Amino acid sequence: xxxxPVLQKPNVRRLLSANLLSGIGDWFNSVAVLSxxxxxxxxxxxxxxxxxxxxxxxxxxxxxxxxLADRFNRKGVLIxxxxxxxxxxxxxxxxxxxxxxxxxxxxxFLLVAFSAMYNPSRLSILPQIVSQNExxxxxxxxxxxxxxxxxxxxxxxxxxxxxxxxxxxxxxNSLSFVASAILLVRLNVPKSQIQEEVQNQTASEQxxxxxxxxxxxxxxxxxxxxxxxxxxxxxxxGIINVLISVYAYQxxxxxxxxxxxxxxxxxxxFIVGGxxxxxxxxxxxxxxSVGLAVEGFAFLLTSFSPTIYVTALFYALSTIAGGxxxxxxxxxxxxxxxxxxxxxxxxxxxxxxxxxxxxxxxxGGWVLTIADPRLVCFIAGCFVTLFSxxxxxSIWRMAKANQAKNHARGDGxxxxxxxx
Numbered sequence: 001x002x003x004x005p006v007l008q009k010p011n012v013r014r015l016l017s018a019n020l021l022s023g024i025g026d027w028f029n030s031v032a033v034l035s036x037x038x039x040x041x042x043x044x045x046x047x048x049x050x051x052x053x054x055x056x057x058x059x060x061x062x063x064x065x066x067x068l069a070d071r072f073n074r075k076g077v078l079i080x081x082x083x084x085x086x087x088x089x090x091x092x093x094x095x096x097x098x099x100x101x102x103x104x105x106x107x108x109f110l111l112v113a114f115s116a117m118y119n120p121s122r123l124s125i126l127p128q129i130v131s132q133n134e135x136x137x138x139x140x141x142x143x144x145x146x147x148x149x150x151x152x153x154x155x156x157x158x159x160x161x162x163x164x165x166x167x168x169x170x171x172x173n174s175l176s177f178v179a180s181a182i183l184l185v186r187l188n189v190p191k192s193q194i195q196e197e198v199q200n201q202t203a204s205e206q207x208x209x210x211x212x213x214x215x216x217x218x219x220x221x222x223x224x225x226x227x228x229x230x231x232x233x234x235x236x237x238g239i240i241n242v243l244i245s246v247y248a249y250q251x252x253x254x255x256x257x258x259x260x261x262x263x264x265x266x267x268x269x270f271i272v273g274g275x276x277x278x279x280x281x282x283x284x285x286x287x288x289s290v291g292l293a294v295e296g297f298a299f300l301l302t303s304f305s306p307t308i309y310v311t312a313l314f315y316a317l318s319t320i321a322g323g324x325x326x327x328x329x330x331x332x333x334x335x336x337x338x339x340x341x342x343x344x345x346x347x348x349x350x351x352x353x354x355x356x357x358x359x360x361x362x363x364g365g366w367v368l369t370i371a372d373p374r375l376v377c378f379i380a381g382c383f384v385t386l387f388s389x390x391x392x393x394s395i396w397r398m399a400k401a402n403q404a405k406n407h408a409r410g411d412g413x414x415x416x417x418x419x420x
Contacts, residue, residue, distance in 0.1 A: 005137075006130055006134045006137045006138050006141065007141070009129065009130065010186075010188075011129040011187055011188055011189070012129060012130060012138060012141070014183045014184065014186055014187055015122070015125065015126070015129065015183075015184070015187065016141060016142065016145050017183055018078075018082075018179075018180035018181075018183040018184050019122065019142070019145055019149075019180075020145050020148060020149060021176045021179050021180050021183075022082065022085075022176050022177055022179075022180040023145070023146070023149035023153070024149055024152050024153055024176065025089070025172055025173035025174075025175075025176030025177065026111075026115075026149075026153070026173065027149060027150070027152070027153020027157050028153065028157050028160060028161070028169040028172055028173055029089060029092070029111070029169060029170060029173040030153075030157075031153070031157040031158055031161055031169070032092070032157075032161050032166040032169035032170060032173075033050060033092065033104060033108065033166075034050070035161055035166055036092070036095060036104070036166050037050060037101075037104065040095070040096070040097060040098055040100075040101075041098055041101070049105060050104060050105065050108050053105055053108045053109045053112065054108060054112050054358075055112075055354060055355060055357075055358030055359075056109070056112075056358075057109055057110075057112040057113040057116050058112070058116045058350065058351050058354035058355055058358075059351060059354075059355050060113070060116075061112075061113040061114075061116040061117050062116045062117075062120070062347050062348075062350055062351030062354070063210065063344070063347050063348070063351060064116075064117060064347075065077075065116050065117035065118065065119065065120040065121065065343070065347050066120045066343040066344035066345070066346065066347020066348065067210075067343070067344060067347075068117060068120070068121065068343070069120040069121040069124045069342065069343025069344070069346075069347070070124070070340060070341065070342065070343040070344055073189075074121040074124055074125045074128070074189065074343070075121075075125065075184060075187050075189050077117070077118070077121040078118060078121050078122060078125070078181075078184050079181045079184050079185060081114045081115070081117055081118035081121075082118070082177045082178070082180045082181035082184065083177070083178075083181050084110075084114045085111055085114050085115070085118075085174075085177045086174045086175075086177035086178045086181070087174075088107055088110045088111050088114070089107075089111065089170055089173040089174035089177060090170065090171070090174050091103055091106070091107040092104065092107055092166075092170045093167055093170050093171070116350070116351075116354075119346070119347075119350055120342075120343040120344070120346045120347040120350065121343060123330065123334075123342070123346045124339075124342035124343045124346060125187075125189060126138050126139070126142070126334065127334045127339065127342065128189050128190060128339075129187070129188075129189060129190075132335065135331050135334050135335060136277070136278075136281030136282075136284055136327065136328070136331045137278050137281050139277070139326075139327040139328070139330045139331045139334075140274045140275070140276075140277035140278040140281065140324075140327040141274060141278070142274070142327065142330070143270055143273055143274035143277060143323040143324075143326055143327045144270065144271045144273075144274030144275060144323070145274075146270050146274075146323075147266075147267045147268065147269065147270025147271035147272075147273070147274060147319070147323060148267065148271055149267070150263060150266060150267035150270060151263075151264050151267025151268055151271065152267075153263075153267075155260055155263075155264045155267075157169075158260065160172075210344060210348075212341075213341050213344045213345060213348065216337075216338070216341055217345070217348075220336060220337075221394075221398060222332060222336050222395065222398050223332075223333065223336050223337055223345070225391055225394045225395050225398065226288070226329050226332050226333055226336075226395070227333075227345070227348070227349055227352075228391055229288075229292060229329065229387075229388065229391040229392070229395075230326075230329055230349050230353055231348075231349060231352035231353050231356065232356070232387060233292055233296075233353070233384060233387070233388065234353045234354075234356040234357035234360055235356055235360050235383065236296065236360070236380040236381070236383040236384035236387070237357055237360065237384065238356070238357040238358065238359065238360025238361040238362075238363075238364055239360055239361070239363070239364035239367070239376060239377075239380040240299050240377070240380055240381070240384075241357070241361055241364075242361050242364040242365050242368060243302075243364070243368075243373060243376070243377050243380075244259060244262050244263065244266075244315075245259060246368055246373045247262065247302070247305075247308070247311055247373065248261075248262060248308070250373060251373055251374070252307065252308040252311070254308045258308050261308060261309075261312050262308075262311065262312055262315055264312075265312035265313070265315045265316040265319075266315050266316070266319045267319075268316055268319075269315065269316040269317065269318065269319025269320045269322070269323060270319050270320075270322070270323040271323075272316075272320045272323070273319060273320040273321065273322060273323020273324045273326075273327070274323050274324075274327060276320065276323075276324055277323065277324040277327040277328065280324070280328075281331075283328075284328040284331045284332055284335075285328075285332070285395060285396065285398070285399030286396070286399065287324050287325060287327075287328040288325055288328035288329045288331075288332055288392070288395055289392035289393070289395045289396040289399065290321075290325075290392060291321050291322060291324045291325020291326070291328060291329075292321070292322060292325040292326075292329075292384070292388040292392070293384075293385050293388035293389045293392050294318075294321035294325075295318045295319065295321040295322035295325060295384070295388075296318075296381055296382075296383075296384030296385035296386075296387075296388050297318075297381065297385045298314050298315075298317040298318035298321060299314070299315075299318045299377065299380070299381040299384065300377070300378060300381025300382060300384075300385060301314045301381075302314045302315065302318075302377055302381070303374040303375070303377040303378040303381065304374075332395075333345060333346070333349070364376070364380075
């Protein structure tokens with residue numbers, strides 16, 4: 001509580017608990033679906049199609065989710081998406097033979113589609129339930145919850161399914177969405193005057209909504225820089241994700257244990273990164289400027305790892321830095337973007353990053369069939385590090401300029417606000 005006084009707020013606890021429950025359910029579902037596909041088909045093609053279907057919906061439904069977040073009641077959007085996912089999650093129970101693969105593909109597509117519509121409202125609702133001073137702390141907590149979900153999902157998911165089977169995992173996933181919806185029903189979300197004005201606009205006024213957002217981004221340098229960093233980083237990040245399995249199976253011959261170890265290390269890194277970011281909440285510009293560059297450099301170091309355990313250490317260090325950087329970047333977006341654009345800006349960021357990371361994973365998988373994994377990792381790590389340094393330097397310069405303005409006004413460090 002001393003580290004995160006924002007946790008004393010019931011609304012924050014409910015939102016984070018909902019994310020935790022549904023996130024773990026998602027992981028269990030992912031492991032169960034892949035296991036089921038291998039069991040009934042033994043085909044890598046079926047797995048490839050399923051993984052591709054986890055990227056495509058973001059391109060279609062991500063922008064729609066941003067529009068919904070800014071046009072309608074965000075709490076209502078979250079609850080509706082949870083209830084829809086609870087029903088869809090049960091569809092996998094009807095898969096028993098290869099002829100039922102269409103259910104897997106359709107269910108996967110729809111689950112990701114509703115998640116893509118859910119996430120912009122989830123992020124946009126944070127600034128409504130915490131103060132400007134608490135944004136950095138709340139985003140740091142969000143990164144820690146993400147790490148907990150990944151650690152539990154990767155380390156426990158396989159064991160859970162081995163003991164109780166895929167069907168129980170699908171049922172748990174459905175119930176996790178129901179539990180999340182129940183928690184969200186109890187959220188008390190004050191509506192800002194700006195959001196009320198947006199929700200009262202006519203359909204014709206809303207039709208140009210993304211044109212307005214793009215114009216806003218272009219005239220707000222800090223927002224443009226943050227979005228550039230968060231959307232282009234996945235070009236190298238997708239390849240790094242593919243390397244997790246390659247390192248575990250091909251480089252170190254550690255198999256499933258190695259994959260669990262690396263994902264567990266990544267999850268632990270996000271947990272620790274969130275905790276540290278909570279301590280450094282007064283310095284979002286500085287942390288955002290160096291976080292993703294350090295993350296890329298730590299990934300680069302894995303290309304020299306002598307053992308799977310050293311690799312796990314480097315992955316943990318990278319996501320500690322990444323968790324800190326992500327929390328700070330989200331904080332900067334929330335502070336510098338007008339509330340009327342929150343949903344659509346986050347939707348654009350998530351849509352572009354998810355599509356790019358999917359394409360990067362596809363290209364990375366092909367490159368790794370003809371190139372040495374360590375060389376590929378070194379090149380991807382260099383790209384991420386150098387790109388992050390260049391954009392981070394711009395954010396750092398803007399930080400200094402912003403501080404100078406605050407001091408000139410007598411505001412001290414001040415709290416940055418959006419530019420309208």
